[in-house]
Amino acid sequence: xxxxxxxLVGLGFAFVALISFVVGAYTAATEEAPDTHLPxxxxxDVNFSxxxxxxxxDYGQLQRGYKVYKEVCSACHSLKFVALRNLGELGYTExxxxxxxxTWTVPGIDPNTGEASTRPGEPTDYFPKPYxxxxxxxxxxxxxxxxxxxxxxxxxxxxxxxxxxxxTGYRPPSEELLAEHPEAAPxxxxxxxxxxxxxxxxxxxPLTSNGQVTYDDGTEATIGQMATDVAAFLTWTAEPTLVKRxxxxxxxxxxxxxxxxxxxxxxxxxxxxxxxxxTKA
Amino acid sequence: MSFPWAKQYEPTNGxxxxxxxxxxxxxxxxxxxxxxxxxxxxxxxxWNFGVLAGFFLMLQIVxxxxxxxxxxxxxxxxxxxxxxxxxDINWGWLMRYAHANGASFFFIVVYIHIFRGFFYSSxxxxxxxxxxxxxxxxxxxxxxAFMGYVLPWGQMSFWGAKVITGLFGAIPLVGEPIQVxxxxxxxxxxxxxxxxxxxxxxxxxxxxxxxxxxIWALHIPGSSNPTGVExxxxxxxxxxxxxxxxxxxxxxxxxxxLFFAMVFFLPNYLGHPDNYIxxxxxxxxxxxxxxxxxxxxxxxxxxxxxxxxxxxxxWGVLGMFAAILMWFFLPWLDKSPVRSGHYRPLFRKxxxxxxxxxxxxxxxxxxxxxxxxxxxxxQIATAYYFLHFLVIIPIVSQVEKPEPLPYSITExxxxxxxxxxxxxxxxxxx
Numbered sequence: 036x037x038x039x040x041x042x043l044v045g046l047g048f049a050f051v052a053l054i055s056f057v058v059g060a061y062t063a064a065t066e067e068a069p070d071t072h073l074p075x076x077x078x079x080d081v082n083f084s085x086x087x088x089x090x091x092x093d094y095g096q097l098q099r100g101y102k103v104y105k106e107v108c109s110a111c112h113s114l115k116f117v118a119l120r121n122l123g124e125l126g127y128t129e130x131x132x133x134x135x136x137x138t139w140t141v142p143g144i145d146p147n148t149g150e151a152s153t154r155p156g157e158p159t160d161y162f163p164k165p166y167x168x169x170x171x172x173x174x175x176x177x178x179x180x181x182x183x184x185x186x187x188x189x190x191x192x193x194x195x196x197x198x199x200x201x202x203t204g205y206r207p208p209s210e211e212l213l214a215e216h217p218e219a220a221p222x223x224x225x226x227x228x229x230x231x232x233x234x235x236x237x238x239x240x241p242l243t244s245n246g247q248v249t250y251d252d253g254t255e256a257t258i259g260q261m262a263t264d265v266a267a268f269l270t271w272t273a274e275p276t277l278v279k280r281x282x283x284x285x286x287x288x289x290x291x292x293x294x295x296x297x298x299x300x301x302x303x304x305x306x307x308x309x310x311x312x313x314t315k316a
Numbered sequence: 317m318s319f320p321w322a323k324q325y326e327p328t329n330g331x332x333x334x335x336x337x338x339x340x341x342x343x344x345x346x347x348x349x350x351x352x353x354x355x356x357x358x359x360x361x362x363w364n365f366g367v368l369a370g371f372f373l374m375l376q377i378v379x380x381x382x383x384x385x386x387x388x389x390x391x392x393x394x395x396x397x398x399x400x401x402x403x404d405i406n407w408g409w410l411m412r413y414a415h416a417n418g419a420s421f422f423f424i425v426v427y428i429h430i431f432r433g434f435f436y437s438s439x440x441x442x443x444x445x446x447x448x449x450x451x452x453x454x455x456x457x458x459x460x461a462f463m464g465y466v467l468p469w470g471q472m473s474f475w476g477a478k479v480i481t482g483l484f485g486a487i488p489l490v491g492e493p494i495q496v497x498x499x500x501x502x503x504x505x506x507x508x509x510x511x512x513x514x515x516x517x518x519x520x521x522x523x524x525x526x527x528x529x530x531i532w533a534l535h536i537p538g539s540s541n542p543t544g545v546e547x548x549x550x551x552x553x554x555x556x557x558x559x560x561x562x563x564x565x566x567x568x569x570x571x572x573x574l575f576f577a578m579v580f581f582l583p584n585y586l587g588h589p590d591n592y593i594x595x596x597x598x599x600x601x602x603x604x605x606x607x608x609x610x611x612x613x614x615x616x617x618x619x620x621x622x623x624x625x626x627x628x629x630x631w632g633v634l635g636m637f638a639a640i641l642m643w644f645f646l647p648w649l650d651k652s653p654v655r656s657g658h659y660r661p662l663f664r665k666x667x668x669x670x671x672x673x674x675x676x677x678x679x680x681x682x683x684x685x686x687x688x689x690x691x692x693x694x695q696i697a698t699a700y701y702f703l704h705f706l707v708i709i710p711i712v713s714q715v716e717k718p719e720p721l722p723y724s725i726t727e728x729x730x731x732x733x734x735x736x737x738x739x740x741x742x743x744x745x746x
Contacts, residue, residue: 038710041706042707042711045705045706045707048699048702049699049700051624051635053696055621055628056696059692189592190590276409280410281581284579284581285580287576295570298566298569
């Protein structure tokens with residue numbers, strides 16, 4: 036009885052699934068589905084010092100990237116999960132961190148009146164936000180809120196390469212693209228970028244000329260160099276423990292591998308007595 | 317119960333004698349996973365996965381309790397406390413990555429454990445209760461994992477919660493009130509986050525309770541084995557300790573190598589980038605996908621696209637729940653007297669060339685966007701999935717002619733069973 040009911044239920048579900056299939060296949064065959072996929076490009080593969088299982092930070096690059104963030108990105112993008120004290124992890128000395136923190140202006144309270152005011156940053160402060168709230172951020176940016184950058188490289192597929200590629204991916208749409216996808220033309224206040232999934236974004240090209248940021252270590256600040264450096268910096272902000280994680284992984288894996296080999300020998304030894312003897316053919 | 321030749325626990329010193337008299341925990345352990353539990357001598361590595369699942373349950377509880385010490389279940393700070401754990405808590409990143417990947421590994425080993433059960437028909441008498449409790453554990457795991465994924469309060473957390481609780485909205489008449497009652501509001505917010513956290517903390521201990529019953533039920537008939545022939549004599553078994561503790565120890569080492577490789581080198585590979593964006597009720601992600609371990613059932617949910625008498629959405633919800641609930645009936649659907657797929661030629665073909673490819677397709681399509689050809693592929697795979705369990709298994713078990721079984725486990729391992737020849741085994745062959 037239970038099997039008869041089961042067979043009926045099974046046939047029922049299979050039948051409805053197959054009707055769905057037939058109807059779907061018929062629709063697919065008779066109606067041409069509009070191709071809504073824009074042919075945006077996947078990020079270029081950029082080489083970074085922290086790539087791969089043995090990756091380490093390039094402190095010079097992180098410091099350069101920090102400078103790009105400070106002088107370019109921070110005008111619109113916050114970095115709310117990162118504290119100024121964390122700059123000590125980029126190879127700055129304690130005094131340098133203090134001096135660097137003081138170059139940021141953070142919200143404070145006037146000690147005499149209690150009114151809201153501003154003061155120079157301390158290492159214990161977090162990176163200040165460029166806009167007081169989302170409404171102000173949207174109003175200043177053509178109704179688009181610039182995302183917080185703390186986690187941006189983890190919040191996008193292939194994030195580090197994506198950031199580096201996006202910053203260098205601004206170019207006018209090709210004619211072939213517009214012929215096939217007229218909707219790919221940038222609307223008012225939008226900028227065409229081949230790496231952005233809908234190909235037009237509200238962020239104006241932030242890196243516009245070589246030498247826009249003056250690097251302290253003499254590295255030539257080409258647009259590509261600045262994009263790569265800031266992508267490296269934002270990888271650090273997204274996961275400051277990335278290198279520590281990889282460096283911890285090796286001793287753990289070696290330990291477990293050693294333990295597993297021992298477990299294998301103990302297993303074979305214990306089982307030797309009851310395993311059937313292999314007979315010679 | 318145990319086999320008559322099982323070794324008996326003997327307390328050796330004053331402390332163990334005292335304990336054995338007052339609270340015989342050492343005796344319990346000895347009989348459960350010690351030398352007092354005789355186990356078939358021919359178990360393959362597929363029999364490691366129960367112990368491994370138990371290990372990952374404990375790992376999830378330990379890492380989860382530590383994470384709960386630092387996490388705050390409040391929609392305004394949940395995302396920030398998760399980042400606080402990742403950045404400021406000593407080894408917090410390790411705890412969180414171990415917990416997130418631990419969930420994935422828990423599901424990997426449990427899926428292998430379940431499919432081991434399918435192939436060797438481990439659900440058949442006398443082990444029906446073990447199977448039923450196992451399905452309960454799987455359902456509880458899915459509920460726990462779903463609620464855990466909501467806690468970081470990222471975009472996929474929020475929208476996943478919205479989509480999954482929205483399924484209850486498909487129930488006629490009472491659907492929407494139920495959805496509002498489950499969420500404590502009209503959309504996922506603080507009320508939902510708080511209760512999900514509470515239940516996410518509770519359910520693992522419920523799972524632990526059901527696991528204890530699962531193991532208890534296992535110890536009554538004893539473990540199954542790859543031949544499916546029941547244990548007949550002492551030469552068919554070895555004591556669990558040291559034989560299977562040693563074998564499980566090696567299996568645990570192998571799975572830990574894979575686990576730590578993921579945790580330390582690819583910790584976000586199984587996650588979704590969108591969950592590193594804070595939840596935003598005003599911005600829908602381009603593709604809402606659940607965690608990978610829900611993909612087959614998510615594919616079944618989305619496979620029903622045609623309003624046949626009932627609305628398509630309701631068919632999808634019914635299909636998704638039926639896809640798991642029907643496992644409860646398997647012991648009574650499969651009437652073949654032979655357990656192991658090794659001796660069932662027709663069943664074996666349907667398993668390897670039907671069920672496994674269908675599951676692979678469902679896995680793949682569940683993670684893919686709801687577009688063609690993925691929808692059509694998942695529709696065919698869904699139809700096969702239901703036919704396999706509810707139609708093919710009952711019919712095959714009736715019409716199939718099984719291959720000859722070995723007389724005993726000893727014969728299967730050693731090529732002959734001398735005691736059998738001598739007529740010492742009095743129990744009839746299965």
